[in-house]
Amino acid sequence: QKEVEQDPGPLSVPEGAIVSLNCTYSNSAFQYFMWYRQYSRKGPELLMYTYSSGNKEDGRFTAQVDKSSKYISLFIRDSQPSDSATYLCATSYGGATNKLIFGTGTLLAVQP
Amino acid sequence: GAVVSQHPSRVICKSGTSVKIECRSLDFQATTMFWYRQFPKKSLMLMATSNEGSKATYEQGVEKDKFLINHASLTLSTLTVTSAHPEDSSFYICSVRGRGGTEAFFGQGTRLTVV
Numbered sequence: 001q002k003e004v005e006q007d008p009g010p011l012s013v014p015e016g017a018i019v020s021l022n023c024t025y026s027n028s029a030f031q032y033f034m035w036y037r038q039y040s041r042k043g044p045e046l047l048m049y050t051y052s053s054g055n056k057e058d059g060r061f062t063a064q065v066d067k068s069s070k071y072i073s074l075f076i077r078d079s080q081p082s083d084s085a086t087y088l089c090a091t092s093y094g095g096a097t098n099k100l101i102f103g104t105g106t107l108l109a110v111q112p
Numbered sequence: 113g114a115v116v117s118q119h120p121s122r123v124i125c126k127s128g129t130s131v132k133i134e135c136r137s138l139d140f141q142a143t144t145m146f147w148y149r150q151f152p153k154k155s156l157m158l159m160a161t162s163n164e165g166s167k168a169t170y171e172q173g174v175e176k177d178k179f180l181i182n183h184a185s186l187t188l189s190t191l192t193v194t195s196a197h198p199e200d201s202s203f204y205i206c207s208v209r210g211r212g213g214t215e216a217f218f219g220q221g222t223r224l225t226v227v
Contacts, residue, residue, distance in 0.1 A: 008153070034216075041203070041223065043116075043218035043219050043220045043221045044156070044205070044218045045218070088156070099158050100146075100158075100216055102155045102156045104155040105155055
């Protein structure tokens, strides 16, 4: 079993739709959860960063962590064509030198 | 977030030659740097972790003599692919993390093509 599972998609939605992206993880020791956005042929860009359970909102983006079910989500409201990218979830045990464990990424296409 | 510059953005080299990729943290003291490899439509695969002034720690299955990593300062790390072969063609990405930090910031990646 992979440590982080993510549906690779592709996911295609019309402009303005609410997008829900999800990951599950296997190790309850993970404490930090991140979402990255990666445009084609570019490095990942940090979108959201959450410690432990709960919600975090930033503009049109909301990250949600449910440690009891080992489930992490990213919601995008009023999706735009510019949101079209691959979204990667990542977890970490914490600490500066601990590595990030990435999901495979979900390819999102927002149709104008 | 930190500004991370990776150079070159793309490189084509002949089989058997060596290629050096630089990763610079422009506004951030990167005590830890990570090097990843990414295949098309796949996730990032961690190759090695390096702490400033120490030898890099390589992930299982990554040849340390083939992928030489030097973390010379708090702002610079280099990855050298030695005696490159076509199967080394990939997208290589570095990321940086500061002392006490958990967030990681990524460079824009280097597309290596070995012909």
